Amino acid sequence: METAVKVKKNWWTGGQSPYNVSYGKLMMWFFLVSDTFTFSALLISYGTTRFSVNYWPDANYVFNKFFIIKGNMPLLSVSLMTFILIMSSVTMVLAVHAGHLKRQKEVAKWLFFTIIGGLAFLGCQAFEWTDLITEKGVTMTHNLLGPVVNGHATAGPSAFGAFFFTITGFHGCHVFSGVIINIIILINVLKGTYEKRGHYEMVEKIGLYWHFVDLVWVYVFTCFYLL
């Protein structure tokens, strides 16, 4: 017979990974699944608390500073942060793609831009936290942004600050460690470690992690700033 018969490949007969990915990438996926549960536990507990109280500060008022510029500009700085993180996700995926094609210089270039994006994001977050703590009086245990009763400002639910700083802090921690790992991998790329190894799988793994961080930010952005 001339025509080739298409046989459906059985991945479960042994001798190969049924997932068709390397051990390292599979474990990165499973780590990300477990990290998803950590973040969702935090966000769900935030939601539960928010559902259980009568008053919650209005995000349009809480986050109304655009760095050092005076005036009321709701959502602008956090939109910029979202844009920065999406950009750095794109540069990261371009680095991974360049890694598939074994183009050492391109990988280094895109990784460098990714690191810059991560640092810019952390800088924005530092500005935002500073404004919240020093100007608005919101900390882990205090919240001055309460409802106005008889013309007097009252205290709001202190859970607002606790959840905000815990969740964005935990996310910022992920960004920070991602930047550090990116720097280490960039050094290895420049040293030619992966060129010698014959593949750039390490870039793929940190790529997965970095996109996950972006994904979490998409949810944090919705839960804290939009809803």
Place this chain on the structure above:
Amino acid sequence: MEHVQILEDQPRGLKDPVVRTLIRVFWILLCVTIVEVGFAFLHYFTDFPPRVLLNAIFISLTVVKAFFIVAEFMHLRHELKNLIFSVLVPLLFIIWGITAFLADGNSWKHMRNETPVIEHLSPWRNDMHASH
């Protein structure tokens, strides 16, 4: 390796079809974000989309963004079904978690509003600043 010749022939920059796809995904993500922020401003200035509708829009657009990040950037769409299901099926627990715990929070609020004594036992009350 025999791939090397093929790799050298790969078009560079925007001529590369993979890069073009990635850039397209980037534009989708950016546009969805701009639409979200646009709706937020629309509500801020005009109160137009009622809060419930607005929240529904935000949540569905967030799921759209999450889909594109996971499917294209994390490449999950192009992996084997075995891997896709191993990653996605455990996430059903999160749907259960959202449903159960938000309902719990809601009933907590009703209990607190109907029995005023519980308000004073609330762990979220900030007594240091509530006195004046």
